[in-house]
Amino acid sequence: MDFVNIEKKWNEKWEKDNLYKFDPxxxxxxxxxxxxxxxxxxxxxxxxxxxxxxxxxxxxxxKRLKGFNVFQPMGFDAFGLPAENYALKTGIHPxxxxxxxxxVMERQLRExxxxxxxxxxxxxxxxxxxxxxxxxxxQLYKKGLAYQKEAPxxxxxxxxxxxxxxxxxxxxxxRCDSEVQxxxxxxxxxxxxxxxxxxxxxxxKLDWPEKTKALQRNWIGKSVGxxxxxxxxxxxxxxxxxxxxxxxxxxxxxxxxxxxxxTEKLIKPEQEKVVREYIENxxxxxxxxxxxxxxxxxxxxxxxxxxxxxxxxxxxxxxxxYVIASYATGIVMGVAxxxxxxxxxxxxxxxxxxxxVNDANGNEVELPFTDYGKLCNSEEFDGMTSAQAKExxxxxxxxxxxxxxxxxxxxxxxxVARQRYWGCPIPMIHCPKCGTVPVPEKDxxxxxxxxxxxxxxxxxxxxxxxxxxxxxxxxxxxxxxxxADTMDTxxxxxxxxxxxxxxxHNDNEIFSRxxxxxxxxxxxxxxxxxxxxxxxxxSRFISKFLRDIGMLDFDEPFxxxxxxxxxxxxxxxxxxxxxxxxxxxxxxxxxGSDALRLHMMFSxxxxxxxxxxxxxVKHMKSFMERVERICLxxxxxxxxxxxxxxxxxxxxxxxxxxxxxxxxSFETFSFNVAVARLMELVNAMYKYDTVENKNIALCKKTLxxxxxxxxxxxxxxxxxxxxxxGEEYSVHNQSYPACxxxxxxxxxxxxxxxxxxxxxSRTNIATSWTNEQVLENVKADEKVAALIAxxxxxxxxxxxxxxxxxxxx
RNA sequence: GCUGGUGUGGCGGAAUGGCAGACGCACGGGACUUAAAAUCCCGAGUUCGAAAGGACGUAUGGGUUCGACUCCCAUCACCAGCACCA
Numbered sequence: 001m002d003f004v005n006i007e008k009k010w011n012e013k014w015e016k017d018n019l020y021k022f023d024p025x026x027x028x029x030x031x032x033x034x035x036x037x038x039x040x041x042x043x044x045x046x047x048x049x050x051x052x053x054x055x056x057x058x059x060x061x062x063k064r065l066k067g068f069n070v071f072q073p074m075g076f077d078a079f080g081l082p083a084e085n086y087a088l089k090t091g092i093h094p095x096x097x098x099x100x101x102x103x104v105m106e107r108q109l110r111e112x113x114x115x116x117x118x119x120x121x122x123x124x125x126x127x128x129x130x131x132x133x134x135x136x137x138x139q140l141y142k143k144g145l146a147y148q149k150e151a152p153x154x155x156x157x158x159x160x161x162x163x164x165x166x167x168x169x170x171x172x173x174x175r176c177d178s179e180v181q182x183x184x185x186x187x188x189x190x191x192x193x194x195x196x197x198x199x200x201x202x203x204x205k206l207d208w209p210e211k212t213k214a215l216q217r218n219w220i221g222k223s224v225g226x227x228x229x230x231x232x233x234x235x236x237x238x239x240x241x242x243x244x245x246x247x248x249x250x251x252x253x254x255x256x257x258x259x260x261x262x263t264e265k266l267i268k269p270e271q272e273k274v275v276r277e278y279i280e281n282x283x284x285x286x287x288x289x290x291x292x293x294x295x296x297x298x299x300x301x302x303x304x305x306x307x308x309x310x311x312x313x314x315x316x317x318x319x320x321x322y323v324i325a326s327y328a329t330g331i332v333m334g335v336a337x338x339x340x341x342x343x344x345x346x347x348x349x350x351x352x353x354x355x356x357v358n359d360a361n362g363n364e365v366e367l368p369f370t371d372y373g374k375l376c377n378s379e380e381f382d383g384m385t386s387a388q389a390k391e392x393x394x395x396x397x398x399x400x401x402x403x404x405x406x407x408x409x410x411x412x413x414x415x416v417a418r419q420r421y422w423g424c425p426i427p428m429i430h431c432p433k434c435g436t437v438p439v440p441e442k443d444x445x446x447x448x449x450x451x452x453x454x455x456x457x458x459x460x461x462x463x464x465x466x467x468x469x470x471x472x473x474x475x476x477x478x479x480x481x482x483x484a485d486t487m488d489t490x491x492x493x494x495x496x497x498x499x500x501x502x503x504x505h506n507d508n509e510i511f512s513r514x515x516x517x518x519x520x521x522x523x524x525x526x527x528x529x530x531x532x533x534x535x536x537x538x539s540r541f542i543s544k545f546l547r548d549i550g551m552l553d554f555d556e557p558f559x560x561x562x563x564x565x566x567x568x569x570x571x572x573x574x575x576x577x578x579x580x581x582x583x584x585x586x587x588x589x590x591x592g593s594d595a596l597r598l599h600m601m602f603s604x605x606x607x608x609x610x611x612x613x614x615x616x617v618k619h620m621k622s623f624m625e626r627v628e629r630i631c632l633x634x635x636x637x638x639x640x641x642x643x644x645x646x647x648x649x650x651x652x653x654x655x656x657x658x659x660x661x662x663x664x665s666f667e668t669f670s671f672n673v674a675v676a677r678l679m680e681l682v683n684a685m686y687k688y689d690t691v692e693n694k695n696i697a698l699c700k701k702t703l704x705x706x707x708x709x710x711x712x713x714x715x716x717x718x719x720x721x722x723x724x725x726g727e728e729y730s731v732h733n734q735s736y737p738a739c740x741x742x743x744x745x746x747x748x749x750x751x752x753x754x755x756x757x758x759x760x761s762r763t764n765i766a767t768s769w770t771n772e773q774v775l776e777n778v779k780a781d782e783k784v785a786a787l788i789a790x791x792x793x794x795x796x797x798x799x800x801x802x803x804x805x806x807x808x809x
Numbered sequence: 810g811c812u813g814g815u816g817u818g819g820c821g822g823a824a825u826g827g828c829a830g831a832c833g834c835a836c837g838g839g840a841c842u843u844a845a846a847a848u849c850c851c852g853a854g855u856u857c858g859a860a861a862g863g864a865c866g867u868a869u870g871g872g873u874u875c876g877a878c879u880c881c882c883a884u885c886a887c888c889a890g891c892a893c894c895a
Contacts, residue, residue: 211889214813218891225895242895255895297893322893332895341893410894532890602833603821610821615834623833626848672822676832683832686849752828757876759828797875803827807875 001628003592003621007716011113019732020064020115022071024501027518031068033060034497034558036527036535037075037122039082042101045108047575047600047612050584051567054597055606055671056526057114061712062666064115065736071519072115073500075122076102079130080489081159081175084422084454094422095450098125108585112593113715120503124424124492131445132499132510133492134427136542138438139549141428145191146416148436152259152326153415155181160456161419162187164488165412166534188417188426188485192541196220196409198555199540207560209607215532221410226394227329229402230254230306230315236265238306238317241328241408244338245397246389251308252336252351254317255299257325258282266317268303275300275319282321297322297345309402310393316351328408414538416488421454421461423486431473431480440474446482460484493535494542497522497557510551517553525558528566536561562669565609572611587617594714595620601671601713623679624717630685631707634699635725647691648698649746654684655702656743662709663736675713681706705737753778754805755787771798778804 014020035056038049060072083094083101090097102123109116122129140146153162158178162185167174192199200220203213225243232238238254256263258279267275278300299320306315323332336346336353346353381389397403417426425446427439439446449468454461462468463484473480495510501519502511521543539557547555569575587596598620604610658681665674685702688694703725710718711731722731746767751774753761761783765774775796778784788808795807 209814211813215890218812221891221894223894240895244895320893324894327894332893334895339893339895342895408894410891529889605822608815613821613834616821619834622847629848670823673832676823679832690850750828754827754876757874762828795875797827799827799876801827803876805827805875 001625001717001720003594003624003717004589006720007113007588007592007594010716010719011111014113014730014732015110017730019730020070020072020117022117022120023069024515024519026069029068030519031060031063031070032519032521032523033063033070033072034500034522034525035072035074036525036531037077037493037496038105039080040076040078040098040101040105041082042097042104044583044585045105045112047567047582047584049109050112050593050596051600051609052526052528052564053109053114054112054593055564055600055669056562057112057116058597058601058671058712058715059524059526059666059669060115061715061732062663062736064732065708065711065734066663067735070115071120071501072117073120073122073503074109074116074118075120075496075500075503076105076124077489077493077496078102078123078125079423079486079492081161081420081422084420084456085159087422087454093450094454095125098422120500122496122500122503124489124496125422125448127445127447128506129496129499130424130448130492132495133424133487134439134444134446135441135510136491136495137427137487138441138444140190140545141438143545143549145194145545146188147191148186148188150184150186151189151415152182153185153187155183155185155458157181159420160458162415162417164415164490164534166490187415188483189413190416190491190541192414192538193409193411195541195544196222196411197407198544199411199537202540202544202556206556206558208558209529209561209563212529212532212536212561212563215529216537219411219533219537223408223410225406225408226390226397227404227406228309228333228397230309230333232266232304232306232317234304236262236304238262238266238331239329240331240333241406242333244335244386244390245393245403246386247335247338248308248310248333248393250335250337251313251315251333252342252346252353253334253349254306254315255320255323255332255334256302256317257323257330258319258321259325260323260330262331263302263319266302266304266319271301271303275302278319278321285321296348297341299345299349301349309397309400318349320345326412327410414488414490414541416491417485418488419458419460419484420456420486421448421451423489424448424492425462425468426483426485426487428483429471429473429480430483431476431478433478434473434475434480436483437473437475443474448486460486462486490535490538494538495546497525497539498543498546498552513551516551520552521554521556522558524560524562526562526564529563563607565605565607567604567609568611570611570613575612582614587614591617591621592716594717595624598623598675598714602675604672606669606671623682624714626686627682627706627710627717628721630682630689631703631721631725633689634685634703637694637696637699640696641693642695642697643693645691645693645695647688648695649743651684651688651698651702652740652743653746654681655705656739656741658709659705659737659739660744663739666712671713678706678709678713681709707731708734708737749801751801752803753781753784754803755784756807757805760784760787767801771800774798774804778806 035053060070063070078098083098086097087094124130137146154168156163156173156178158176159173163173168180171180172178173180200217200222203216223243225241226245227239227241228248230238240254297320299318302317302319304317306317308315323330334342334345336343381392394403394405425448427444427446428436429439430436449465451461451465453464469482469484471480471482472478498511498516498520501515543552543557544555546552567575584596595617599616603616658677662674662677665677707718707721708731718731723729748764748766750762750764752759753763761781763778763781765777775798788806791808793806794809797805
């Protein structure tokens with residue numbers, strides 16, 4: 001078979017016939033399958049694209065065979081920095097290069113012959129898409145969830161923009177590896193923190209990899225504890241957050257972050273010089289230096305003391321740069337006896353290490369933190385666990401009015417503004433009279449101008465575009481300026497899965513409430529794990545928000561999530577030209593895409609990925625030829641003798657077992673096992689082929705089922721073979737073959753026989769036998785009889801169809 | 810440090826607590842061929858043995874069980890994420 005040319009032929013025919021058209025009226029058995037859409041990079045489709053799109057396309061095809069009305073749209077995440085950086089290098093406008101790249105990539109994706117529903121294509125840089133990105137912004141603004149504040153932000157000096165926490169990797173910009181600077185700027189945020197608890201709780205019911213759920217839990221970082229108010233002699237309140245309120249009796253010192261507003265008020269004149277010097281130094285250090293676990297904690301005494309609300313102890317207050325100003329209250333209590341690093345800190349600055357406190361009688365008492373009775377010098381704490389002690393102590397604080405239960409989250413609000421050109425304009429207007437007001441919905445979209453000066457200047461290049469920036473205030477009609485920033489591209493992608501079903505309509509709504517609730521949420525979402533704390537979290541947040549404003553009945557956009565593993569170079573490192581990276585096209589042209597697809601399915605676990613080795617591609621071609629030979633031979637067999645032979649039953653067994661196992665393997669994305677099952681069936685066919693007097697009807701059925709089973713894994717090959725064996729177009733409109741359970745129950749099977757849990761023999765038994773009959777037969781076995789002779793059988797275990805174990809003494 | 814994951818032949822990898830290593834690669838052998846390729850068939854965890862057969866085997870050490878790759882506890886190694894988060 002000429003694999004390369006038949007692919008072209010069928011791709012064209014399928015596309016012409018619109019074979020995989022999604023039927024929006026038949027939603028009772030819909031299946032919404034989605035791969036994370038890609039950034040139009042303009043490069044040729046590489047192996048990673050095939051790995052992602054090709055194999056999940058096979059999954060979609062499988063679902064179609066199973067009778068599902070599969071919705072599998074495709075689009076492009078088209079705004080973003082790469083196009084702009086490319087523009088700065090080449091002078092080609094981001095819009096032009098992006099349009100061109102989309103054209104190239106779309107053509108290649110279509111050439112894959114995949115079942116994507118191109119008639120629902122979305123491109124995030126199209127005004128009819130970003131109209132809804134802006135609409136979303138306005139809705140969030142109206143609910144107080146989009147807001148501006150002056151805040152320390154991550155600023156990438158090379159990209160000249162603010163980036164989100166999620167885009168900072170080890171203090172470096174994830175795109176260009178520049179060291180990220182920390183600036184105070186007035187910025188737009190989405191209040192994702194309002195949903196922290198719900199985002200956490202919602203994870204439990206999702207069919208997602210445990211790993212990904214853990215990543216999100218970790219990222220949200222819920223910490224249940226308490227706030228404790230300490231007062232200085234001057235009556236200044238310092239509130240600390242602690243998850244270990246039970247150690248309150250052992251507080252040796254308090255530490256405040258240099259940036260905390262209260263720090264100023266704590267500095268006593270005699271300490272002024274050293275403290276200022278310290279703060280100045282701290283400001284120079286970057287976050288990594290400050291928060292590295294390897295560098296010892298340093299700090300400086302402010303000169304102030306506070307009173308421990310429970311013990312009345314006088315506790316010194318330090319400034320230290322390891323305390324993070326933005327987490328919780330930015331003030332921490334140090335318990336030297338409990339925490340190793342607090343211990344080191346206390347020793348370094350000669351602070352009292354409160355292993356001992358004075359009890360009511362003035363005697364010194366040891367402070368083990370498990371002995372709460374003694375610790376608190378009160379019988380009411382006797383024998384308490386840490387958790388019980390925590391609760392009791394906080395209750396005492398509440399009674400004193402000096403503390404409360406408190407939960408903190410590591411999650412910060414989502415910084416969404418970018419000082420870049422190639423993004424969705426933020427639909428806000430700054431009016432000198434009315435302040436900041438949203439663009440009225442009827443005026444959306446705010447069009448991104450085809451600017452000529454898109455060079456980033458740290459303030460938003462749109463600010464230099466006069467015809468864009470100058471506008472009138474929608475409230476008072478006076479002169480006003482538009483917001484010059486654009487949105488993070490993760491805003492674009494946070495709702496695309498909800499917009500897809502409506503991609504064909506440019507209505508007055510982002511989507512029809514009725515329709516989205518029937519077709520959504522996404523049943524299965526396929527994409528990389530690298531989006532665990534970014535895109536996947538943002539999308540969940542936006543879904544919950546849309547639910548809250550009455551747009552959605554569901555609040556989790558992705559029911560099931562599959563991460564494909566990464567294909568690595570042959571040296572196990574990220575793929576590059578040096579370690580064997582090739583364009584997928586090189587293989588497609590030589591062996592055909594089906595051979596490539598089969599090899600990818602078979603050679604690595606989809607979910608784990610691994611180093612790429614291409615030896616197998618040619619073997620898959622051989623395998624397909626082997627399949628073709630037997631199929632074409634069997635297709636021409638004539639007559640219909642039906643001998644009841646063992647060989648025939650063996651083949652029937654393998655066929656039906658394959659039908660069953662293949663399905664299971666596909667459902668769990670275990671494509672490697674699925675292909676192995678196909679090979680087993682083919683081997684069984686060859687074995688049966690040696691039989692002289694064949695059951696022709698069985699051969700024909702096997703052959704037909706085999707070709708259908710191949711349809712998801714090797715779509716062009718299966719279609720061609722389907723035609724060649726004389727079946728009616730198209731194999732992709734067939735139903736998945738039914739497994740005849742009666743054929744996978746054999747009359748006789750071989751089971752293992754154990755004596756004292758050790759295999760001593762194998763014997764054939766009839767499956768119709770009762771356990772008693774099986775035992776009787778097993779005991780009659782020569783070897784077994786010899787072993788049990790003269791001994792007492794203590795226990796007889798029969799696992800039907802598996803094993804017999806006789807315990808003798 | 811915390812969280813999650815992984816650990817099975819030379820390699821990729823199979824195994825609802827029930828015959829470990831399916832399927833394939835590489836390897837060896839045979840058939841066909843003048844020969845090679847292709848194809849078809851057979852073999853193969855390691856080790857002792859001529860063979861029959863035996864011993865040892867799923868990172869390590871324990872445990873539960875008639876029986877553990879699978880469940881539990883501890884340890885080690887590697888991968889990933891978070892990390893003076895109080």
